[in-house]
Amino acid sequence: MRNNSIPFWLLVLAVPAMAFLLPKLGLNEYYLYVGYVVLQYVVLATAWNILGGYAGYVNFGTGAFFGLGAYTALVLMKAFDAPLLIQIAGAAIIGALLGVGAGLLTLRLKGIFFSIATIAAAIVIETFILNWRFVGGATGMQIIRPEVPFGFDTYTRLLLFVMTILTVVAIIVARYIERSWLGRGLHAVRDAEAAAECSGVPTLRLKLIACAISGALMAAAGAPFPLYTSFVEPSSTFSLNYSVMALSMAVVGGMSRWWGPVLGAILIAGSQQYAASASPELHLFVVGLLMVIFVIMAPEGLVGLVKLARKSIQPVAKPIHLAEGAKAHD
Numbered sequence: 001m002r003n004n005s006i007p008f009w010l011l012v013l014a015v016p017a018m019a020f021l022l023p024k025l026g027l028n029e030y031y032l033y034v035g036y037v038v039l040q041y042v043v044l045a046t047a048w049n050i051l052g053g054y055a056g057y058v059n060f061g062t063g064a065f066f067g068l069g070a071y072t073a074l075v076l077m078k079a080f081d082a083p084l085l086i087q088i089a090g091a092a093i094i095g096a097l098l099g100v101g102a103g104l105l106t107l108r109l110k111g112i113f114f115s116i117a118t119i120a121a122a123i124v125i126e127t128f129i130l131n132w133r134f135v136g137g138a139t140g141m142q143i144i145r146p147e148v149p150f151g152f153d154t155y156t157r158l159l160l161f162v163m164t165i166l167t168v169v170a171i172i173v174a175r176y177i178e179r180s181w182l183g184r185g186l187h188a189v190r191d192a193e194a195a196a197e198c199s200g201v202p203t204l205r206l207k208l209i210a211c212a213i214s215g216a217l218m219a220a221a222g223a224p225f226p227l228y229t230s231f232v233e234p235s236s237t238f239s240l241n242y243s244v245m246a247l248s249m250a251v252v253g254g255m256s257r258w259w260g261p262v263l264g265a266i267l268i269a270g271s272q273q274y275a276a277s278a279s280p281e282l283h284l285f286v287v288g289l290l291m292v293i294f295v296i297m298a299p300e301g302l303v304g305l306v307k308l309a310r311k312s313i314q315p316v317a318k319p320i321h322l323a324e325g326a327k328a329h330d
Contacts, residue, residue: 008175012168019164023157032156034273036228039163040221041269044242045249045261046170047217051210052247053255054183056190058115061102062246064122065095065215067129067238069222074135074143074232081146084162088223095219096212098125103211107204110193119240126238140233143226159224170217174258177213186210245269248287252294254303263302 023032044062051057069091076082076090106117130138145155152158177183185206188196197203226232245268253264268287275282298305 012172015168016161016164019161023153023160029154029156032160034270036156036160036163037273038266038269039160039167041245041249042167042262042265043163043170043221044218044246045253045265046167046174046258047214047221048246049250049255049258049261050174050177050186050214050217051207053250053261054177054186054190055207055210057107057207057210058247059118059214060115060240060243060247061118061122062218063238063240063242064118064125065098065218066222066225066242067234068098068125069095069219070225070232070237071129071135072219073223074141074226077143077226078134084158084224084227088162088166088220091223092216092220096216098219099211099213099215100208102215103208107207107211122238122240122243126234129234129238136233138234140231143230143232145227145230155227159228162224163221166217166220170221171258171262173213173217174261177210178258182206182209245287248291250301252290252301254301256300257303260301260303267302 019035044066047065048059048062052059072091072094073084073087076087080086082090102118102121106114106121109117129135135141148155148158152161177186185196185201185203188199188201189203189206193203222237225237249264249268250261251264252268253262254260268290271286271290275286294301300307
């Protein structure tokens, strides 16, 4: 294990412990709600960046994967009375399968054509759910929560802990991909796909793997949603807002590193929750304003600003003159 990895793994162990212990200190449930929403967007932005940032394929189907995960959990809950862990696992599997299927149909398209295809796929899935009476159709369905598992007082505290675990898993996966052969291959696809394919890089296979992983994480993030809201209906569950938010968080945070979308999600989702508490109309304005500021002033996002800050504080090496070198030699 590298020395610079030790703080990361210590943080990975500390964050779930904090998510389990802090709610027991009597924090207001509203702050737990805000924490859940922020962590949910961290997972979505991190998952989006695996395909959109590393490979350069802009995906507007985040809402489709999120909604599919929520409805997969609902079906497993209603049909088999499955526990939350099984719901999340089932949603991740369905999300991965959808990612591969959608990838086979759309990844040969590039640029704006791929983005339009992902929107079309999201519309098809939402239309199917709208006409499926088993899950409530267009009117939605009320959820009757089972008893809270032992160790948690409320569902808000349980789901905050669950979303924290999903966040940690998503970050570990994104960090591994960035540092592995898969990340290097995806970066080659993003920079020059034709050249990478001519060099022997299996571009289609890499993109399908990225689609599967990204889809699995997005769907897993949607699985706790029915228990959290106690009501699920298609228009809000498959909202395009999830796609816009995930993209904007990755752009603001920086798409070149795994921690960029994490910072972007914390900044935007946190600002959005604060603005929504003051005025419900302000949250979209906050997202748009941050996007404009970062696109114009910091195209590489927070990652780029951190790089500039590091360069500015690095000590400048003092040049050694030839005369001084000769005296030192003497």
